[in-house]
Amino acid sequence: MTRKKQAPSLAVWDRQYLWHPFTQMQEWEQEEPLIIERGRGSYLFDTEGNRYLDGTSSIWVNLHGHRHPVLDRALNDQRSKVAHTTLLGLSNPPAILLARELVRIAPRGLTRVFFSDNGSTAVEVSLKMAVQYWKQARPEAGSKHSFVHLKLAYHGDTIGAVSVGNIELFHARFKPLLFPTRAVEPPYCYRCPLNMAFPECRLACLDPVEQVLRDHRQELAGLIIEPLMQAAAGMITQPPGYLKRIRELCTKYEVLLIADEVATGFGRTGTMFACHREGVTPDLMAISKGLTAGYLPLAATMTTEDIYRAFLGKYEEFKTFFHGHSYTGNPLGCAVALANLQVFRKEKTLTRLRSKISLLARLLKPLLHLPHVGEVRQQGFMVGIELVQDRSTKEPYPLEARIGHRVAQEARRRGLLLRPLGHIIVLMPPLSVSVDELTRMVNIVSRSIAAVTEHQ
Numbered sequence: 001m002t003r004k005k006q007a008p009s010l011a012v013w014d015r016q017y018l019w020h021p022f023t024q025m026q027e028w029e030q031e032e033p034l035i036i037e038r039g040r041g042s043y044l045f046d047t048e049g050n051r052y053l054d055g056t057s058s059i060w061v062n063l064h065g066h067r068h069p070v071l072d073r074a075l076n077d078q079r080s081k082v083a084h085t086t087l088l089g090l091s092n093p094p095a096i097l098l099a100r101e102l103v104r105i106a107p108r109g110l111t112r113v114f115f116s117d118n119g120s121t122a123v124e125v126s127l128k129m130a131v132q133y134w135k136q137a138r139p140e141a142g143s144k145h146s147f148v149h150l151k152l153a154y155h156g157d158t159i160g161a162v163s164v165g166n167i168e169l170f171h172a173r174f175k176p177l178l179f180p181t182r183a184v185e186p187p188y189c190y191r192c193p194l195n196m197a198f199p200e201c202r203l204a205c206l207d208p209v210e211q212v213l214r215d216h217r218q219e220l221a222g223l224i225i226e227p228l229m230q231a232a233a234g235m236i237t238q239p240p241g242y243l244k245r246i247r248e249l250c251t252k253y254e255v256l257l258i259a260d261e262v263a264t265g266f267g268r269t270g271t272m273f274a275c276h277r278e279g280v281t282p283d284l285m286a287i288s289k290g291l292t293a294g295y296l297p298l299a300a301t302m303t304t305e306d307i308y309r310a311f312l313g314k315y316e317e318f319k320t321f322f323h324g325h326s327y328t329g330n331p332l333g334c335a336v337a338l339a340n341l342q343v344f345r346k347e348k349t350l351t352r353l354r355s356k357i358s359l360l361a362r363l364l365k366p367l368l369h370l371p372h373v374g375e376v377r378q379q380g381f382m383v384g385i386e387l388v389q390d391r392s393t394k395e396p397y398p399l400e401a402r403i404g405h406r407v408a409q410e411a412r413r414r415g416l417l418l419r420p421l422g423h424i425i426v427l428m429p430p431l432s433v434s435v436d437e438l439t440r441m442v443n444i445v446s447r448s449i450a451a452v453t454e455h456q
């Protein structure tokens with residue numbers, strides 16, 4: 001795709017005034033920015049009218065396509081009533097109705113909803129709730145204030161979320177600010193640290209997890225995990241049975257299970273929540289991204305009646321959860337989230353997704369014949385394609401090669417927007433994508449990988 005020249009002032013002002021996230025601005029300042037002005041369905045359009053397939057669902061949030069009429073209408077209807085009021089000491093209809101709906105669709109047993117405004121804060125809330133829960137529900141249990149998490153985990157960018165994260169490149173320099181945690185090996189089967197293979201391994205990687213839980217149960221408030229798929233880690237899929245076993249271990253050693261469904265929630269893995277796939281109910285669940293189908297920033301932490309009740313008492317007992325944000329339970333966000341769930345029901349989104357997930361798996365298969373594709377990992381509509389320098393040794397590309405970035409640039413020229421994770425090419429189509437669009441997306445991914453890796 002050849003792009004026409006940008007509206008000059010916007011490009012100049014972007015470079016002059018903006019600071020983009022996860023972006024080396026020195027490099028950005030040398031380039032012509034791609035400025036997206038509007039969207040429709042699976043497509044985004046830049047200021048010059050060029051059209052791109054949204055291969056990241058606008059960073060994993062969009063579900064039903066851009067400008068969905070039901071979502072647009074819900075937003076407009078609510079805007080005509082009020083844009084924002086607070087949940088501190090007041091309530092509002094969309095927040096009440098949404099909380100009720102979320103309880104209906106969540107894993108059984110999650111009966112309370114605490115709103116916040118992005119994935120990181122939903123995680124922060126679950127960590128703080130877990131610590132306060134143990135203090136109030138089981139003071140005799142001692143000081144349970146620490147957490148277990150997987151290596152390579154990503155739970156957001158605020159300090160608590162970074163503390164339970166483990167991506168060296170993003171997190172290392174903040175170590176002095178972080179609280180201590182216990183990190184365990186993830187089930188990264190392609191690069192199994194135990195040199196075993198599933199299913200013969202019988203999930204041997206869970207033995208060290210059990211050991212940590214057994215040895216440190218007195219200090220552990222919770223174990224936090226992205227169920228089924230560690231997304232930002234590089235789309236690392238967990239083998240079947242892994243999550244269920246984690247649930248059993250947490251119950252056995254009295255450590256709360258915190259499911260971070262920020263990326264996996266709302267149909268991404270094929271079921272409404274990833275936890276549903278293994279029949280697991282976590283003690284706390286963080287949700288955001290798809291909650292408003294990509295319309296507005298909104299998040300929630302869901303929990304059980306048992307945890308909720310530990311915060312009840314006379315005012316002077318000070319068991320209150322002293323946490324809240326200015327935009328907690330924002331009526332516009334809640335109204336559009338309610339409409340999102342309505343679209344799921346009306347359009348039978350999850351049922352219709354099934355055949356598209358199978359099609360995606362079929363479309364991805366030939367990619368394994370590309371000489372620099374090490375592994376293709378898929379959970380529903382979440383895909384990670386791991387590029388390697390040498391397939392026989394699985395030698396990764398060095399970060400400096402920026403192989404994923406180069407593939408994304410190539411894909412952009414062909415009309416597809418991607419955002420890789422280092423050497424992992426990520427494909428995250430909107431759930432509403434058509435068969436033709438999906439086919440085109442995979443085709444462009446394949447040709448872009450070939451163009452970059454085979455002609456270096």
Ligand SMILES: Cc1ncc(COP(=O)(O)O)c(C=O)c1O
Pocket residue numbers: 118119120121123154155156157226231232260261262263264288289
């Ligand atoms: C699993 C997971 N948790 C938390 C977050 C943080 O969400 P946010 O970017 O909305 O703060 C992300 C973001 O990608 C995520 O993938």
